Amino acid sequence: MPEVIVRKGEPIDRALKRLKSKLETEGIMEEVRRLRAFETPTQKSKRKAKSNAKRAKAKFRFNTPA
Numbered sequence: 001m002p003e004v005i006v007r008k009g010e011p012i013d014r015a016l017k018r019l020k021s022k023l024e025t026e027g028i029m030e031e032v033r034r035l036r037a038f039e040t041p042t043q044k045s046k047r048k049a050k051s052n053a054k055r056a057k058a059k060f061r062f063n064t065p066a
Helices: 012-026 028-036 041-062
Strands: none
Touching: 012 028
16 A cells, blocks of 8 residues: 655645555556446456557567667
8 A cells, every 4th residue: 555654844735646646656546446336348358458458568668679
């Protein structure tokens, strides 16, 4: 679980912004939204295909010989 330590003299708004960005980068908010409602098998396969395509694109991008 992500954790944000509020620094001395730091506004709460800024700490909340840091927390939100940590939650977004770790994918927690996306998972919460996904689990909130029932996901049909078609939606599940589309989500997995999109995730795999993104992973393959990143893998191709970072493994190309220069």
